[in-house]
Amino acid sequence: MAVYTDVSDEALRAFLADYEIGDLLACKGIAEGVENSNFFLHTEAGNFILTLYEKRVREEDLPFFINLMGHLARAGLACPQPVRNRSGTALGRLCGRPAAIVTFLDGVSLSRPNAEHCRALGAALAGLHQAGRDFSMRRENNLSVGAWRPLFLQAEGQADTVAPGLAARTRADLDVLEASWPEGLPSGVIHADLFTDNVFFIGDEVSGLIDFYFACTDAFAYDLAISLNAWCFDADGTFHRDKAGAMIAGYDAVRRLEPAEVAALPMLARGAAMRFMLTRLVDWLNVPPGALVQPKDPLEYDRRLAFHRRASDARDYGWVG
Numbered sequence: 001m002a003v004y005t006d007v008s009d010e011a012l013r014a015f016l017a018d019y020e021i022g023d024l025l026a027c028k029g030i031a032e033g034v035e036n037s038n039f040f041l042h043t044e045a046g047n048f049i050l051t052l053y054e055k056r057v058r059e060e061d062l063p064f065f066i067n068l069m070g071h072l073a074r075a076g077l078a079c080p081q082p083v084r085n086r087s088g089t090a091l092g093r094l095c096g097r098p099a100a101i102v103t104f105l106d107g108v109s110l111s112r113p114n115a116e117h118c119r120a121l122g123a124a125l126a127g128l129h130q131a132g133r134d135f136s137m138r139r140e141n142n143l144s145v146g147a148w149r150p151l152f153l154q155a156e157g158q159a160d161t162v163a164p165g166l167a168a169r170t171r172a173d174l175d176v177l178e179a180s181w182p183e184g185l186p187s188g189v190i191h192a193d194l195f196t197d198n199v200f201f202i203g204d205e206v207s208g209l210i211d212f213y214f215a216c217t218d219a220f221a222y223d224l225a226i227s228l229n230a231w232c233f234d235a236d237g238t239f240h241r242d243k244a245g246a247m248i249a250g251y252d253a254v255r256r257l258e259p260a261e262v263a264a265l266p267m268l269a270r271g272a273a274m275r276f277m278l279t280r281l282v283d284w285l286n287v288p289p290g291a292l293v294q295p296k297d298p299l300e301y302d303r304r305l306a307f308h309r310r311a312s313d314a315r316d317y318g319w320v321g
């Protein structure tokens with residue numbers, strides 16, 4: 001359960017007194033998630049999510065995330081809407097952490113999406129990219145290729161305790177990725193963490209996208225590569241070409257992929273797997289004492305990397321365009 005910061009009743013009531021969302025009727029820590037502390041709030045005005053931003057979120061980036069959610073919601077995307085307090089700001093402080101309240105979205109995330117869900121996700125991702133096109137703020141992706149070796153160095157000494165040979169194959173992959181990372185692709189606002197737990201469905205329709213706290217300015221196709229990794233493999237590394245093909249086609253039907261993006265897909269997918277393997281590895285080796293969190297398994301992404309090393313072009317990912 002991701003609750004790193006305990007919030008007392010008194011502190012919560014004092015914080016909520018600044019908002020016009022009525023009296024608090026219920027508050028519960030949320031079991032999912034690994035990054036931030038999240039609480040479900042039920043108040044006289046309805047249901048909300050309270051987030052306390054933890055270690056990986058830089059405070060100076062919060063205005064980007066908050067303004068982005070407001071922008072996307074105004075553009076018609078189903079995403080959380082930040083709630084402003086009486087001073088007109090959506091960012092406050094609670095228990096020494098930056099904190100915000102956003103609207104609660106209905107829907108359920110899918111643990112076993114099928115190919116049609118993947119197609120719908122692809123279309124929703126392309127819709128997000130289009131809705132973000134006229135967003136004026138920028139944020140560099142601080143977890144892109146330049147950040148991977150420094151992350152690896154934090155874990156290198158212990159990597160082989162997690163899996164034999166992990167350090168050597170990661171080092172070799174990093175050499176390839178650093179030498180061949182695609183540049184100059186169509187770019188804009190990307191979500192950068194659109195895993196199944198961040199997408200809600202009602203029936204077979206996407207009903208909401210959440211968790212914009214890795215959003216940044218980067219290649220659109222890299223975002224697609226992140227979701228291909230997250231949605232189209234089993235934990236044991238089995239790849240589902242039908243799901244990947246459907247996701248790419250769903251994306252392409254809304255925002256046409258350029259030939260350079262299609263050509264870059266295998267390297268982008270390999271890099272995306274490396275990014276999540278590394279953050280998971282560092283977290284796996286550094287669980288904060290007392291935190292209620294279940295770290296995620298880095299080896300799931302080590303297994304995906306084995307697939308990406310063998311892929312030669314986008315057809316290996318089900319692209320048929």
Ligand SMILES: Nc1ncnc2c1ncn2[C@@H]1O[C@H](COP(=O)(O)OP(=O)(O)OP(=O)(O)O)[C@@H](O)[C@H]1O
Nearest residue numbers: 030032033034035036038049080103104105210211
């Ligand atoms: N706006 C929302 N509406 C409904 N539920 C939400 C909302 N925001 C968050 N949640 C719930 O809280 C959980 C954790 O939220 P979130 O994914 O933002 O946390 P996180 O710690 O940043 O997680 P992650 O590990 O995915 O980065 C979600 O899986 C979802 O169940």
Ligand SMILES: N[C@@H](CCO)C(=O)O
Nearest residue numbers: 035193195276280296
């Ligand atoms: N989605 C990430 C966790 C949040 O960064 C992962 O599964 O590793």
